[in-house]
Amino acid sequence: MPGTYEPIATSSPTSGNSVTFNSISSSYTDLIIVSSIRTDKTSASSDTYALRFNGDTNSNYSAVIMRGDGSSATSFKSSGTTMFCGEVADNNNTSGIFSPNIVSITNYSNSTTYKTAIIQNGGNNYLERCAGLWRSTSAINSITLMMNNSASSFVSGTTITIYGIKAA
């Protein structure tokens, strides 16, 4: 008999800058995406981990972010064609360091409300907490995790796992 909190799918990309999980079952209540990420980026330009739902490439995503950098705290907004999930480790950071990232999506399969996600991230010398919004009432059946900079690629050791949580 299936459990309450169970893995749905896992990916361990060693290249490329996006991973898509399709045909996500609607039989859960919440989804949790747990990632351990590092990219091969070496430039100093900003690069963020992000997601899309159901292949929606329109400007339907926004987020509010709280960030600490070890000496000060800031808050800012993000909006566009992907949902901001945080700055992650890259080849500018010490070898072997990967970013922990957890995305929690509550009630992902309802068809009456927009989808809100809570994101917890640490990487590139930042600690970040975010609330993200996808302005669609569609049930989520596909999730793409990606780097916003198309020149960045995931490196070996990166893992991304989706879990489903059921409610009574």
Added chain:
Amino acid sequence: MSVSSVKTGATGISLLTGNAFYDPGDFASIATGTVAAGATASVITFSSIPTTYTHLQLRMLARGTASDTMYVRFNNDSGATNYDNHRLNGNGSTVGADGRINYSALFVSSRGYGISSTVNIGSAIVMDILDYGNTNKYKVTKTISGQEYNSGSTDDIEYTSGSWKSTSAVNRIDVSLATSTLAQYTHIALYGVKA
């Protein structure tokens, strides 16, 4: 072997001989409270919470009939000085930190507009209640909550620690709003986590 409910007609498995061993797992669903379309609720109560777990987790998508602050109370305790919390929040332009000592409830998403009343948008909240069955120490909570409206003025992400100054085991949780009522599509699920 399957069994049928005389009351509802629903079928499920029996735990009698002939079926595989059933292990509910280390993260188990205890109960869920929802507010149906077109309805409201002044409070969602989880009662008779078993002590068979080590920690509890509330996972919520909450809406209010007005933009509001959420109250969480344990064991129906509304004593005026029994709850404390400390909070970090970011609203898209500034970061704030504050605390509430000696209050009558745990405050969640407490900027006053934290619980969404916007059509189609809910506030996402995950609260961990640690060692809830222990009778030797006060109970502590950790909550992350957020509401994003794409508005620029009322968006918020919050991280909150809380305490209920009682050594009683938590056997009941009440979730309500400060001044309004829980609105349609609110969904609150309670889970137990085993050690």
